[in-house]
Amino acid sequence: MKYVILMGAPGAGKGTQAKLLQSALGLPQISTGDLFRYNLKNQTDLGKLANTYMDKGQLVPDEVTVAMVKDRLSQTDCKNGAILDGFPRNLVQAVALDNLLAEIGGRISVVPSIHVNQDVLVERLLKRAEIEGRADDNEGTIRTRMDIYEAQTKPLMDYYQERGLFVEVNGQQPVEQVQQELIKVVQQAE
Numbered sequence: 001m002k003y004v005i006l007m008g009a010p011g012a013g014k015g016t017q018a019k020l021l022q023s024a025l026g027l028p029q030i031s032t033g034d035l036f037r038y039n040l041k042n043q044t045d046l047g048k049l050a051n052t053y054m055d056k057g058q059l060v061p062d063e064v065t066v067a068m069v070k071d072r073l074s075q076t077d078c079k080n081g082a083i084l085d086g087f088p089r090n091l092v093q094a095v096a097l098d099n100l101l102a103e104i105g106g107r108i109s110v111v112p113s114i115h116v117n118q119d120v121l122v123e124r125l126l127k128r129a130e131i132e133g134r135a136d137d138n139e140g141t142i143r144t145r146m147d148i149y150e151a152q153t154k155p156l157m158d159y160y161q162e163r164g165l166f167v168e169v170n171g172q173q174p175v176e177q178v179q180q181e182l183i184k185v186v187q188q189a190e
């Protein structure tokens, strides 16, 4: 059983790396952002609710997000582990995740974090806005998302560091190299 939390600021390459890790390690990727976007595309109540926060760059309320992750983790493909991408994003979610994993007899194996300098991040996000047309990749929401990351998500690094789970990886290397380092970090984890 290997539950991995992939951390990194918006634009650090979490989504790309999580998808690559999914095929390299045979563990499903759980991206809360992708799950919300999928729900929005299908116009579910969850998707419509989430979008009122997403389009401002704000976090979807914890109880909504945690319930969605609980549901996803209970599916059979997650019984040997999963790669969490974009969750947890604050301390409430981190504690909720510990409890959810305890319920299924699991625990977090390792928390790799992809580190990229702030100016490179903004540049990447603006480029992604042009290519993918993601509605929340514009200058206003990018700033909000960065602020939320600094204030709420970054403190989780200490939370996991104190438990000896945190490992930083240099995200300003070619995608393939970042991937190789991540694979090594996950394979070495118990």
Ligand code: AMP
Binding pocket: 010, 032, 033, 034, 036, 053, 054, 055, 057, 058, 059, 060, 061, 065, 085, 086, 087, 088, 089, 093, 136, 145
């Ligand atoms: P992402 O694709 O991870 O950048 O997420 C896009 C947006 O989805 C975020 O800006 C939030 O509005 C929402 N979102 C994704 N994950 C979470 C989470 N763990 N908690 C709350 N909101 C989230």
